[in-house]
Amino acid sequence: MGPPDTRTQILDAAERLFAEHGYRGASIRAITDLAGANLAAVGYHFGSKAELMAAVVRRVVEPINAAQCAGLDRLLARTPDPSVAELVEAFAGPMFDGMTAGDEGGARTSRLIVTILSDPAEEVRSWTGAAEATFRDRYLAAFERALPGLSPGELWFRMRGILAVTAVDRVDVHNRPTPDCVSPAAEGEAARRWAITFLAAAMSAPPTGAGR
Amino acid sequence: MGPPDTRTQILDAAERLFAEHGYRGASIRAITDLAGANLAAVGYHFGSKAELMAAVVRRVVEPINAAQCAGLDRLLARTPDPSVAELVEAFAGPMFDGMTAGDEGGARTSRLIVTILSDPAEEVRSWTGAAEATFRDRYLAAFERALPGLSPGELWFRMRGILAVTAVDRVDVHNRPTPDCVSPAAEGEAARRWAITFLAAAMSAPPTGAGR
């Protein structure tokens, strides 16, 4: 409730500008201006622009990862063999939570995640906490049991498909949305249910035959 | 067979470096160095860096769009009501074609497309030819007929899901691929079939109920 400290205001401004203009496109001058802070504050509080980006990403990704992890725990505590739909909901659902406050229906956070995923800069790629790899493997194992007969390669492909849809599908990839359609980003709850439906069906598809 | 002219070599180098480092991350100095051309050649042949990017994108996207358009024509010439799987194949298939020569299994071109889709720079977004909007609406109408009962908003969401999966799913979104899995980007043909399976099932999902 107290006045937000400079560090937090810089994080907020950076999260917004990194999402809007990408890592390279957001200068620390623009960030500190938006935050109402001095140019040197980034160096003082974070060390460098790259470390600021890492802090921003950590703040966004960690709660999502924690929720994904907790969701799987909750699921496995109930049954050793969750359904595909349950696994999809537990994995993809958290990406839609906490994306509504101050965020245009999640579009901004989604764009930030896309920026992270697609930015080829080496410094941006070293964002993930150590926890990510372990719980991801746990999901992989759970999906593997729910989808017998699926090759490891195809399962891996499909898990990345979940990431792709949840992240990309909420930003305006087309510059001109069809006018007679409701803007998907405007309705966070609808997007969530659409995504779960879409992905549960996709994950449940029978294995691709080896033949042509 | 003749010696490639400077213009083409710059286009090749730019396509590669834009894909690897993004629009802002690839300097025209690095591009002209890789192309073995002079720094001023970009200005001479293309006018500016933005126009170079536009030329690169046009060269990559136009054959894909043409193939998507032709695929729909071929489909509609056979039957007025193609199946969802046929429509998915016609729409997503061309994104996997012509991505094998000189391109690491399509990963590089995919990354370039992701760069285009996700880069928030205004100048990058004005890439699409006028043809794109029209044939996209034709696909929209065809999917609408094949999927009665789907709201326009959800249909729109699903079509963007196709783009997300075909583009993102072939780049290494995770920095550490699970070691015991075949790298998906390495096998272009497998990725193509996996994507079609994945997306056909996803598109064919029943409409999301209005209820909670």
Added chain:
DNA sequence: GTGTCAGTCATACGTTCGTTTGATTCAAAC
């Protein structure tokens, strides 16, 4: 020979970038 012109070249300009520095502020500690 002279003129023309597309292409290439070295070089420089002005801007913006990330980072660093050293002074300054100010509340708490003693």
Added chain:
DNA sequence: GTTTGAATCAAACGAACGTATGACTGACAC
């Protein structure tokens, strides 16, 4: 009152950027 240390500030640094300029090259036309 003095000291301390975290925090903020204006200012400057060198590097890299996109772009512009003017000279040079060589083939072709007349």
